Amino acid sequence: MAELRFATRLNSFASGAHKYWPEQQGKPSVLQMIERASTAKGLTHVDLNYPQHITTDISTIKNKLEELGLAVNGMQMRWDAPEFKIGAFTNPDPKIRRQAIELTKRGIDAGREFGSNLMTLWMGQDGFDYCFQVDYKKIWEDAVSAVREIAEYAPDCDISIEYKPNEPRAYSIFPNVTTCLLAIEEAGCENLGVTLDFAHVLYANEIPAYAAAMVARRSKLMGLDCNDGWGKRDDGLMVASVNPRATLEFLWQMKKDGYNGAYYFDTFPDASGLDPVREAETNIATVKRLLGLCDKLDNNPELAAAIEKQDAVASQQIINDILFMK
Amino acid sequence: MAELRFATRLNSFASGAHKYWPEQQGKPSVLQMIERASTAKGLTHVDLNYPQHITTDISTIKNKLEELGLAVNGMQMRWDAPEFKIGAFTNPDPKIRRQAIELTKRGIDAGREFGSNLMTLWMGQDGFDYCFQVDYKKIWEDAVSAVREIAEYAPDCDISIEYKPNEPRAYSIFPNVTTCLLAIEEAGCENLGVTLDFAHVLYANEIPAYAAAMVARRSKLMGLDCNDGWGKRDDGLMVASVNPRATLEFLWQMKKDGYNGAYYFDTFPDASGLDPVREAETNIATVKRLLGLCDKLDNNPELAAAIEKQDAVASQQIINDILFMK
């Protein structure tokens, strides 16, 4: 499995900064986090948040990454300036909405300089909190037309929508898989796709493999955020720490549908005081272990027959024997 | 508001049967429940479950309804025979799936005899409980093609999909509003639409007015189940008993989009030991009261301005003054 790409959330490497850089005042720099990330064995890529991680000129970051043997998997937009609190693509002020769109285009441009053609749009600010706060039809159309404009700006770039039910807004404009597929159909651009975040999917009340299959039917899976959670919120836990069976099914579904992107870890070691390097290495090991088990699911006529009959008892027994020790 | 149509869940009128029919052994008959329903002042219609409520010849039921001044709003399919436990339109056995489809056509035929051209499909049995239980793409296509066949069978009839996140299955094939809209787009029939059940919508993590607006954009609202709940499950509580503000917004959104169907109460007085007649009358009174307040929302330039600016403080003040006593 030498060719697998493993990427991770760069900000995780600020976890425990007071112990890793004991003499340092203030937060670690992007270059420091990259250096620390590079010590995680098996990690091959990072994602960069735009514009937050472009704190210096791009060539400096790029050279540092190359020097450390890392590459950029993709860019991820974060509209966290105060003016975007009430919305980026759905901001009621047309000028601020325009700024959000233009900022996104600059993020795509920056990604090109890093050699990446993947831009992930997690539109966290776009949504609503209260009844009688928004015109639902208008903000939907504002969201879709902005996504379309972004996609048309860079037809050679993969533009991937990542959904999440809520947080920071009480209701997100794109909360679940079918909402994204409907938006993509309305936007009508070939280079639009979906990023699935395992923990988001769980608390969107979806089985992750179902979400992956739905994406494969109508669009393209462009990214995946591996992690786990308890189904209530975005816990950001280690891969398969809660739902190993659903993780295995998810990886198998993606594999059958030909996913060839990176395995990106969107986990929050900081929230549990965990060492981010060991945490990333554990995630890589877990994904490799489960991908290895996927081979036993392929060409397994008993499993295929159980699924065809929707016979959950039979598949439970088969999976137990493949997944668990005795 | 003389022209408003109010319908209700017929089975509610079995609530407290031991007190209403103290000498009776066994459950009340459909005709008995209809008689009791007719004592609720303001009630104009009932919905009939198919095939459960057709326990006698249709003309007997129809005559009884006419005699009591009630009409049939619509038919509602309930595939509750044991063979459908693992699925009606998505049953792994093609023969049983065929039975489910044909039974639905018979339900439409029965509705025509009652003078109704509305068939509601709540596909409660179609879904999954376990990882590795189903082929997600196959069951989706089985669901969509069955809905299409039903719609094509009766192009003059409104065929309305009612969604629900779970129960009895852990995951429903149509759990939320955008799933239904995607299915309707794939089915491609003009006479398909959506029924919104307020309590289902809440625990699908949607604001009801958002769901109504999304339906109006892409399809047609064909039915609505008025009730309330705590956002965790299908509580089936009285209208506006928990979320009066969201109920008001929902009714206003529907009104603006031109809804002209019945107000159907899908509540469970039995679960709280409530008298179903007084409960239905209270629901009617609450809907009338809130529809009256909707007039104060129309042509309200302050409210329109607040919503245009997404200014939740302003709209909160405006709605407080319209909705609440001082």
Next chain:
Amino acid sequence: MAELRFATRLNSFASGAHKYWPEQQGKPSVLQMIERASTAKGLTHVDLNYPQHITTDISTIKNKLEELGLAVNGMQMRWDAPEFKIGAFTNPDPKIRRQAIELTKRGIDAGREFGSNLMTLWMGQDGFDYCFQVDYKKIWEDAVSAVREIAEYAPDCDISIEYKPNEPRAYSIFPNVTTCLLAIEEAGCENLGVTLDFAHVLYANEIPAYAAAMVARRSKLMGLDCNDGWGKRDDGLMVASVNPRATLEFLWQMKKDGYNGAYYFDTFPDASGLDPVREAETNIATVKRLLGLCDKLDNNPELAAAIEKQDAVASQQIINDILFMK
């Protein structure tokens, strides 16, 4: 592990009755369900619902059980008569509340005839649905004093409270573990304890091993309902089908605290159209497999050190190696 006791929900064996007893009209009898249960290899006990399962004289049921090699693990109260809809121990009518208490005593008496000294109280009817429906202090005291009276009636019998967040009521009087422990403290009887239902615990927002540890600190674990779920509702799925890691931790915690009761399967094969005999056998096999793995957790200094440091990365690696195949 020859001495382990495995019990199950008797009503599960009505699942697929139309195929198992193809010529039969109506529901299977209690004796028929017992006969079918006895065909599940490894099953040693059943629980009986009171009064629902005592449809004939006790000696007939008892003889049938003995003939088939089964014993009664415990009795479970079900107050499902219509007058209890709004409450058993918290019914607003003192006469009906008295009936509920006396019925429970008769259930204990019946259990004694079966040689069982375990009565499980799942007080499903006791709770509330609406604001302004109940006096919270009064119904709490009514619940506690009824439980006390039951416990004092049979001091030699284990009286075990099973909690559940909701359903059929929107809010249960005993929704989570600390509520039960508080009630038990107020009731003040030595023979009171707690039954943990894994799926209930999950959607009470508790990690099952936490709930078991809390019970062990302050009271006694008297029963456990093995099953699994997605954390949103009482799914009643097969053991470890969703949360194998939490199941392993739960079994380990119980074992450390000296649990010596039965492993009872409170699952709903009917909801997924599953064969209940194969389903029960699969549950028995899964529990045995996981109990076997518990041995590798005992006397494991690396695991003990990881837990002492709250080092979730270390414990994740250790558990992955014990639980999962490579």
Next chain:
Amino acid sequence: MAELRFATRLNSFASGAHKYWPEQQGKPSVLQMIERASTAKGLTHVDLNYPQHITTDISTIKNKLEELGLAVNGMQMRWDAPEFKIGAFTNPDPKIRRQAIELTKRGIDAGREFGSNLMTLWMGQDGFDYCFQVDYKKIWEDAVSAVREIAEYAPDCDISIEYKPNEPRAYSIFPNVTTCLLAIEEAGCENLGVTLDFAHVLYANEIPAYAAAMVARRSKLMGLDCNDGWGKRDDGLMVASVNPRATLEFLWQMKKDGYNGAYYFDTFPDASGLDPVREAETNIATVKRLLGLCDKLDNNPELAAAIEKQDAVASQQIINDILFMK
């Protein structure tokens, strides 16, 4: 109602800082936030987070507050230093746990200088994320004994525990009302009580008035955080913006139980881009309006009779007439 005390979350007044202080670089200071808070009409108090808000000498802050006509309602601990990420009172490192306890004592001392004898403990860092991460009994005892030590340090001070189901940890050590009551009983100090945060209570699956009644039975309500939410997470919305009926019942329950503390608004205007001054003023107006309606609930024999009978239809009608406009 001249004597009512209204306090608020000071950090809310950083919302929209770029517009309120357009020329300023960086975040507003504590003194700036206090100045802005003082412009909210009707606001009488603030709470101060310890140690975050003590950025300058106490007398400077105190003088500024007095100058502006504000007083300190209470202190609120926030253990947000990196070493507390994995726990304050339950930190696995005894030295860090000791630091957390001593810091809390310093917070109490600071509060005394402000003339406040209320310290609120929201133990956000104390909990767990993963199975096999902690010894549940040990961390429970560490939490309880720390709370006891704090309470014994300042017997003349109200020490109030605020619970929350999760966030930042996946599971909090004190997630719901009965957990707090059990902890308080074990700690055994008279000066311990509970703070109810309306939004936390909702997503702990409790009706707020139930939680208030349970606190009144066994302990003392020492603080309340007024806000609202959708029952899934800590939305921090304006008072009664989602659940006006539950808010009314909550205020009525508190009033009946003799609550005489401040009405503190723990809302997040920043998350919706709202103006915090108008938002606070709206909250004050809403609470006053609802407290006024409480007078109509007192000495209302129809309502008393409905509640005694648990007749939710009757109480629904009565409350509708008191709460809603026609």
